[in-house]
Amino acid sequence: MVGRISFRWLALPSFIRGHFFHSTHQVIDNQTGIITRSSFLGTHSGHFKVLILVLIAIIFLVSLYFTMDFKKQRIHRRMNLGAPAEHNLVSEYHYGVVIDCGSSGSRVYLYYWPPHNGNRDELLRIKQLRNQRGTPVRMKINPGISTYSTNPSNASEYLKPLLDFAVEHIPKSKHKETPLYILATAGMRLLSKDKQDAILNDLRSDISKQYSFHFTPTHAEIITGKQEENPNPLSTEKPTESPRKKTVGALDMGGASAQIAFEVPKSTFVPKDLLSDVNLGCDSHETIHNYRVYVATFLGFGSNAAHHRYIEYVLKNKTLTYDKSSDALLDPCLPLEYHEKGSYKGQAYHMIGTGDYIQCKNNIQPLLNASVYCKSKPCSFNGVYQPSIGKNDEQFYGFSEYWYSMHDVLRIGGQYDAVKMAKAAKGFCSTRWNVLRRRHTQGLYPFADNHRLKYQCFKSAWMTTMLHEGFKFPASYHGLKSAQFIENKEVQWTLGAILYLTRFLPLREIQHNHLHSQYASSKSSYHFLMSYVSEMEFRVVFVICSVVVFAAIVLFFRRLRRMHRSSTYLSLWTQSPKSAVYSMELIPNEEQIPV
Numbered sequence: 001m002v003g004r005i006s007f008r009w010l011a012l013p014s015f016i017r018g019h020f021f022h023s024t025h026q027v028i029d030n031q032t033g034i035i036t037r038s039s040f041l042g043t044h045s046g047h048f049k050v051l052i053l054v055l056i057a058i059i060f061l062v063s064l065y066f067t068m069d070f071k072k073q074r075i076h077r078r079m080n081l082g083a084p085a086e087h088n089l090v091s092e093y094h095y096g097v098v099i100d101c102g103s104s105g106s107r108v109y110l111y112y113w114p115p116h117n118g119n120r121d122e123l124l125r126i127k128q129l130r131n132q133r134g135t136p137v138r139m140k141i142n143p144g145i146s147t148y149s150t151n152p153s154n155a156s157e158y159l160k161p162l163l164d165f166a167v168e169h170i171p172k173s174k175h176k177e178t179p180l181y182i183l184a185t186a187g188m189r190l191l192s193k194d195k196q197d198a199i200l201n202d203l204r205s206d207i208s209k210q211y212s213f214h215f216t217p218t219h220a221e222i223i224t225g226k227q228e229e230n231p232n233p234l235s236t237e238k239p240t241e242s243p244r245k246k247t248v249g250a251l252d253m254g255g256a257s258a259q260i261a262f263e264v265p266k267s268t269f270v271p272k273d274l275l276s277d278v279n280l281g282c283d284s285h286e287t288i289h290n291y292r293v294y295v296a297t298f299l300g301f302g303s304n305a306a307h308h309r310y311i312e313y314v315l316k317n318k319t320l321t322y323d324k325s326s327d328a329l330l331d332p333c334l335p336l337e338y339h340e341k342g343s344y345k346g347q348a349y350h351m352i353g354t355g356d357y358i359q360c361k362n363n364i365q366p367l368l369n370a371s372v373y374c375k376s377k378p379c380s381f382n383g384v385y386q387p388s389i390g391k392n393d394e395q396f397y398g399f400s401e402y403w404y405s406m407h408d409v410l411r412i413g414g415q416y417d418a419v420k421m422a423k424a425a426k427g428f429c430s431t432r433w434n435v436l437r438r439r440h441t442q443g444l445y446p447f448a449d450n451h452r453l454k455y456q457c458f459k460s461a462w463m464t465t466m467l468h469e470g471f472k473f474p475a476s477y478h479g480l481k482s483a484q485f486i487e488n489k490e491v492q493w494t495l496g497a498i499l500y501l502t503r504f505l506p507l508r509e510i511q512h513n514h515l516h517s518q519y520a521s522s523k524s525s526y527h528f529l530m531s532y533v534s535e536m537e538f539r540v541v542f543v544i545c546s547v548v549v550f551a552a553i554v555l556f557f558r559r560l561r562r563m564h565r566s567s568t569y570l571s572l573w574t575q576s577p578k579s580a581v582y583s584m585e586l587i588p589n590e591e592q593i594p595v
Contacts (some may be wrong), residue, residue: 012449095178097166098494103187103256105142109494110169112402113235126499128490136490146187152198156206163211180213181501182220186256188300189222196222225259225297253401254495255304260471261295268295268387288592298385303401303459311344332356333458355429359459367472381470398482399491405460406482408447416480429457
């Protein structure tokens with residue numbers, strides 16, 4: 001009998017077996033005349049070399065693909081800082097949420113900042129989160145939270161839309177480390193202490209159960225006027241400049257209160273109750289970020305509160321002209337021919353607007369309480385001390401009502417000019433109400449609602465009266481700008497608040513960098529490699545795995561070569577041709593090939 005031993009790689013397609021994995025070898029036994037025909041995997045040297053080259057090419061191409069993709073992702077991150085795509089589950093940024101609970105409504109502001117660089121003299125580079133269109137991500141709800149004073153158990157439910165909005169826009173992986181601050185202002189300050197505590201206690205007990213943000217009982221509070229006007233340094237983002245940021249004066253007017261704040265030198269006397277000595281730095285012993293700020297808050301002098309006081313004043317003192325034919329009071333602070341009916345403290349009234357801007361300013365002048373005794377001179381109004389201001393080299397920004405009054409209807413927001421403002425306000429006030437309504441319907445006042453149209457005349461008169469007769473800015477002053485954005489940043493008091501509330505967070509980065517530098521001094525070479533791992537770890541692991549696989553393939557084929565050279569091994573590899581890689585067949589004598 002003659003034995004035939006053949007080797008087949010049954011698990012591969014036939015076209016691969018035929019080109020790379022099939023080779024035949026014959027051995028003749030001189031004593032018995034038996035021919036042994038054997039087949040081996042890839043023993044032709046040419047096929048073996050081609051296979052190795054193909055494997056090397058595949059590994060190289062795959063490595064190149066992942067390497068280029070890794071670099072592409074890093075370049076994309078560097079070129080799109082602050083883009084919405086960056087704020088995902090693997091975001092490197094830190095986040096903060098501030099809810100401003102104002103008198104007329106509540107707003108949520110979302111902020112983010114990169115890891116601190118470890119320099120004690122540097123502040124956190126906090127920016128407001130923006131959407132794909134580049135506009136700030138924020139949301140507002142009405143009315144104010146103070147309206148829940150009679151039903152405080154629903155206060156947390158009232159804020160739910162704002163909190164859900166924050167959950168939607170901040171990466172879920174960052175929620176537990178993201179501080180949430182709920183800061184109430186003038187509207188809540190007008191409530192009694194019991195009503196304030198009832199609303200705050202509901203927020204403190206419910207929100208931490210429903211949301212995973214970092215929210216402690218101290219994160220919900222009613223802030224003072226000083227806190228509301230924390231300094232908000234303007235960064236020019238130039239690394240050659242001093243780490244101490246430049247400040248500008250701020251004028252803010254909400255619905256219930258008005259504020260003024262500006263930095264004063266140490267040589268200027270300021271009463272303690274009007275002085276805010278704020279250190280925004282993470283080290284309380286360093287003074288590089290210490291700001292000495294004059295801050296005055298006037299509760300009841302916001303635009304809405306002032307209008308309520310105006311109605312009370314004219315009804316009580318009967319300062320408005322009574323028109324018998326229409327049985328109405330003629331109000332110069334309402335648009336021409338606008339009719340308003342209402343009641344105040346049980347007293348019904350009917351007013352018709354005459355749209356007289358100058359007369360309106362005269363009527364609201366007594367609301368400043370300028371005749372109140374001034375204990376420490378000079379004073380602004382209502383008996384409140386104020387250092388002299390108004391030089392053109394001093395820069396101020398006006399926010400909230402200063403911006404709305406100049407921009408939303410009059411469309412002259414930005415650089416303030418007293419003459420230009422008076423002309424625009426006179427023109428609006430003297431326009432008939434039906435004309436204003438038609439313009440609004442046609443979309444000529446896209447930023448104004450019906451409430452704004454009705455009270456724009458009063459609010460513009462109140463704003464300019466507060467500015468010139470109240471804060472004593474000269475009519476020739478040109479250093480004021482009404483603004484919603486500064487250096488492409490939306491400026492709200494909440495930005496200064498979160499800058500102050502998070503001022504100690506850089507200490508974590510500083511401590512981490514300090515420990516890292518100490519360890520690096522003893523094992524610098526090790527840390528040099530470890531610092532590079534963050535960028536190279538994927539490629540290194542991939543290359544190592546590729547080398548291991550390639551080495552295994554080479555060793556496998558070398559083993560087969562050794563088996564081919566030693567015929568004594570052939571009998572050990574005999575298996576069923578159907579179930580194994582190799583097979584043995586017996587060749588009959590008549591099929592023997594003559595030698």
